[in-house]
Amino acid sequence: MRRILFALPFAAIGAGALAIHLPDPAAPTWSEEDLSLVRSLSLDALPPVPADPSNRVADDPRAAALGRSIFFDTRFSSNGKVACATCHLPDRQFQDDRALSKGVSETSRRAMPIAGMAHSPFLFWDGRKDSFWSQALGPLESAVEHGGDRTQYAHVIGAHYAEAYVEVFGPLPDLDVLPARAGPVADPAAATAWEGMARSDREAVNLVFANVGKAIAAFERTIAPPETRFDLWVASREFPGPGLLTTEEIAGLRVFLGAGGCVNCHGGPLLSDGHFHNTGVPAVPGLPEDRGRETGALLVREDPFNCLGPYSDAQPADCAELRFMVPAGADMLRAFKTPSLRGAASRPPYMHAGQIPDLERVIAHYVAAPEAPAGQSELRPLTLDHTQRHELAAFLGALDPLP
Amino acid sequence: MPNLPTRRAILAGIPLALVATTVSAGLFSQDIPENLDLALRRPTDAHHYTVAIGPVEPEVRIGRMHAWTLALADRRGRPIDTARIAIDGRMPQHGHGLPSAPAVTQALGDGQFLIEGMKFNMHGWWEIDLAIDGPAGADTVSFNLVL
Ligand SMILES: [Cu+2]
Numbered sequence: 001m002r003r004i005l006f007a008l009p010f011a012a013i014g015a016g017a018l019a020i021h022l023p024d025p026a027a028p029t030w031s032e033e034d035l036s037l038v039r040s041l042s043l044d045a046l047p048p049v050p051a052d053p054s055n056r057v058a059d060d061p062r063a064a065a066l067g068r069s070i071f072f073d074t075r076f077s078s079n080g081k082v083a084c085a086t087c088h089l090p091d092r093q094f095q096d097d098r099a100l101s102k103g104v105s106e107t108s109r110r111a112m113p114i115a116g117m118a119h120s121p122f123l124f125w126d127g128r129k130d131s132f133w134s135q136a137l138g139p140l141e142s143a144v145e146h147g148g149d150r151t152q153y154a155h156v157i158g159a160h161y162a163e164a165y166v167e168v169f170g171p172l173p174d175l176d177v178l179p180a181r182a183g184p185v186a187d188p189a190a191a192t193a194w195e196g197m198a199r200s201d202r203e204a205v206n207l208v209f210a211n212v213g214k215a216i217a218a219f220e221r222t223i224a225p226p227e228t229r230f231d232l233w234v235a236s237r238e239f240p241g242p243g244l245l246t247t248e249e250i251a252g253l254r255v256f257l258g259a260g261g262c263v264n265c266h267g268g269p270l271l272s273d274g275h276f277h278n279t280g281v282p283a284v285p286g287l288p289e290d291r292g293r294e295t296g297a298l299l300v301r302e303d304p305f306n307c308l309g310p311y312s313d314a315q316p317a318d319c320a321e322l323r324f325m326v327p328a329g330a331d332m333l334r335a336f337k338t339p340s341l342r343g344a345a346s347r348p349p350y351m352h353a354g355q356i357p358d359l360e361r362v363i364a365h366y367v368a369a370p371e372a373p374a375g376q377s378e379l380r381p382l383t384l385d386h387t388q389r390h391e392l393a394a395f396l397g398a399l400d401p402l403p
Numbered sequence: 404m405p406n407l408p409t410r411r412a413i414l415a416g417i418p419l420a421l422v423a424t425t426v427s428a429g430l431f432s433q434d435i436p437e438n439l440d441l442a443l444r445r446p447t448d449a450h451h452y453t454v455a456i457g458p459v460e461p462e463v464r465i466g467r468m469h470a471w472t473l474a475l476a477d478r479r480g481r482p483i484d485t486a487r488i489a490i491d492g493r494m495p496q497h498g499h500g501l502p503s504a505p506a507v508t509q510a511l512g513d514g515q516f517l518i519e520g521m522k523f524n525m526h527g528w529w530e531i532d533l534a535i536d537g538p539a540g541a542d543t544v545s546f547n548l549v550l
Contacts, residue, residue, distance in 0.1 A: 033429040037526065040465075258430035264497060264525050268466055273524035275502040320468045324503045324520025331500065378499055 028254060030240050037257060042234040046269035049118040049221050053318040054307045055133050055214045057168055058221060066164045067219030070212060075156050076140060078147030078187075079104055084139065084216070087111040093343045093401070094223065099354025103139070104147035108287045110354045113347070116225040116340060120274045121321035125336045125352040126296025127276060130322050131312075132217035134305040137209060141185050149183030149190045154208040169211045173204035206304075210311035225270065225342045226401035233398070245398055252395025255388045260366065262392075265338045271399065276335035280370045280377030281351045283334075290352070291374070293335040297328035333375030345397045359393045432549070434496065435528045439547045447542035450478060452535055454544050458521070465526060465550065468503065471518040472511070477539060482514025486537030490518060493530050526550050 030038075039045060057063035070076060071084045087101040088094040094114040101107040109125050117123060122130055129135040139145035140153060157165050158175040165172060178201060182193035194202065230253075233244035242250060256262045265273050276293035283290065300322065305311050307319035316323070326332065336352045350356040356365060367389070369379035384392070444455035455474040463469060475483045492501040505520040523529060529548040534541070 031429040033432060037429075037431055254430055258433075263431065264527065267525060273502070274466060275524045277499070320520055321503075324468065324505055324522075326500070326502065326504050378497065 027241065028250070034257065035240060037263065038240065038253065039234055041230075041263070041267070041269060041271060043225065043227055043231040043269055044235060046116070046119070046225070049224075052118070052131060052133075052217070052221075054131050054312040054314040055217055056313040057211075057214050057218055058133075060168060060218055062164065063168045063215045063218035064222055065219075066161060066168060067215035067217065069161070069164075070216055071219055073156075073160075075160065076146055076148060076153055076212075077104065078152075082146050084136070087139075087145070088114055093347055095347055097347060099349050101145075103142070103145035105144040107142075107144050108284075108290070109352050110349070112339065113343065114220055115223045116270045116342070118221045118223075119270060120272075120337075122274070122276075122296070122300065122325075122337065124296065126290075126292050126299075127337055128296035128299035129303070130300050130306050130319075132220045133210065133213035134303065136213040136216040136220075137305055140209075140212070141183060143186040147187075149181055149185045149187065150194070150205045150209045151178045151180065151182040152190075153212055154178065154205050155180065157208060157212065165208075165211070165215075168215065172208065173201070177201070178205065206311060210305060213305070225340070228342060228399050228401060230395075230398045232402075246394070248391050249394045249398045251388075252391035252393070252398075255384065255392045256395055259384060259388065260382060260392055262366075266341050271341035272338040274338065276332060276337055277378050278331075278333065278335045278372050278375045279365075279379050280372040281334075281336070281355055281365070282370070283373040284353045284355060287353060291333055292352075293332040293337075294328045294330075294375075297325065297332055300325070330375065334372055335375070341396060342399050343401050344399065345393075346400050359396055360389070363389050363392055431526065435549060439528065439549065441547050441549065443546055444474075445544060445546070446478070447535060447544040449540075449542045451539040451542040452477060452483065452537060452544075453480065454533060454535065456518075456531070456533075456546060463523065463550065466522070466524055468520060468522045471505075471521050473507070473516045473518055473533075475514050475516065475535065475537065483537050484510055484512060484514060486516075486535055488516060488536075489534040490521075491532045491534075493532070494525065494527055495530055496528060497525070523548075523550055 052058040074081050074083045074086070076083065082103045086103060087096045088111060089096055095111045099110055101111045112125065118132060123132065123135040124138070129138060140148060141150070154175055155178070158172055162172060179193040179197070181187070181190045182197060183190050184194055185191060229244050233239055236244050240250065245253070265277055267273055278292070300306055303309065307314050307322045308316060344350070345359060348358050350362050356362050363384070366379060367382045367384050369377060369381040371377060443457055444453065446453050453476045456471055459470045459472060473488065475486055477483055488507045490505045490507070493499065501522065502524040503520050503522040505518050507516045508519045509517040511517055527550065529550060531546045531548065533544050535544070
């Protein structure tokens, strides 16, 4: 596909090429440094999905096939109506177009797209999980998302996925002795039943639960960010001149790199640094207080399903991100994970609770750099005129997946 | 020996000549001070020690955790093997710190120490601040990096 796109202008120009390629005095100048920075944003700069030593089946296609089935299976919920795909719709960039998501009840944050996040050391807006497999366990036990519990899910595996499970992970524990519904969840009956179980039974169930996460993770690792017009343009012959990107979009890219300072946080091929920043996004009245990464940093350390925990397949040396993570300090208060801007233009509303309805107002937010509702915003007000704001929004549009 | 562009080039993994001629003309780096001292070997602030630091792998990739080594010597250049060393860092123009909390995890002998957990999440000007508590007392030193 890419080859064909480039070949067209190449062949058509012929003898006129020299005249056409004389430098245009009005064309923007690019330093070599700028050009290499732009190339570093392209999908071609994305390395292969990194290994996940904490998940020994991370790259096992049988695990991915099992995980894919579970991702779409509503039996993994308290009401039989919720699957991962309820909020992560494959034909909607694995998100749901809502400010807050609807599972068994309503979440207090916005659903996040999944593509490319195998590269992200921490997951969720507050980074309270350090792997895809550990992340997947969160919504399964959340009272507002899937609403179920660990023994329920072990029974679903036993009843509907035993063969595939055993093939990937080995024998299942004796499920008949387990309560129908038990787990360390908000539901009081299930929580009491869990407390009443023998320690060895709880550990056996935890292992099945962790393995459900590991299968889902193997599937999610195959979800790659789709190619965009921007990526094709960077690889094209006319780069950095107009062609697959318009003059306006290219001007917007220059704002992104220069006056807007967006590339500082939205850098690299995913247009995210994977880190946490307080950008002064307003709190939503009526929702519980959200302290962002400050809380997330505490939770990930304590999580029994983290890289250093008993259900991880990693050696401590493999867990550098967790061992050397920034502790929960004041600068992490209301810091949230930088989202990828790939495909962002076509998935409003924006920010961790869908606070900002459209790109125009996202850009206005960055220009104004309002004070944070708690903690310190890292943003400084920008001077961007009307044209530059339009150009910036136009550039973000070029980061949408190709139709 | 053009020390400044060499450091820039090594750390960013960009071919040397390109960076050396165009670094201040870029859209992105135009605000980085021109005259930063990019030496990665220097005396500490109170001149108790000499410290040299550098990445274990010459190419540093943004966003990737990696290790550095630190060489510590007294003011006469003799290696020091026992010291408490704390590492911090920040981007002076962005008002934020490192995205990780690196630490010295091993004394390798002959005045060398291993620093694990280094990470940079942005291009631009970084400052690395070390606090060293060794036989000659407590001292500090800062290094500049441009990625
Ligand atoms: Cu920065």
